Ligand code: SF4
């Protein structure tokens with residue numbers, strides 16, 4: 001999963017581009033739900049939130065590092081539960 005840092009300026013451009021609806025406005029700034037973020041695997045070649053973020057405040061979450069295979073499994077499960 002990716003993670004949004006507190007340097008987020010709440011511009012809201014990332015939320016609509018997330019294919020998994022993993023991004024929402026938290027208490028102070030935008031947050032990513034690690035159970036929904038596939039790092040865009042299954043949908044896009046690169047993380048769409050990172051592509052659009054103007055302040056580069058989105059990083060790999062050190063608390064939720066996953067292999068490509070784990071991310072792809074998450075994608076498959078999310079698709080099945082739709
Ligand atoms: Fe959503 Fe992709 Fe960003 Fe994860 S990397 S929060 S799936 S846009």
Ligand code: SF4
Nearest residue numbers: 008009011012014053
């Ligand atoms: Fe925050 Fe970046 Fe998303 Fe804008 S695009 S809301 S600065 S994480």
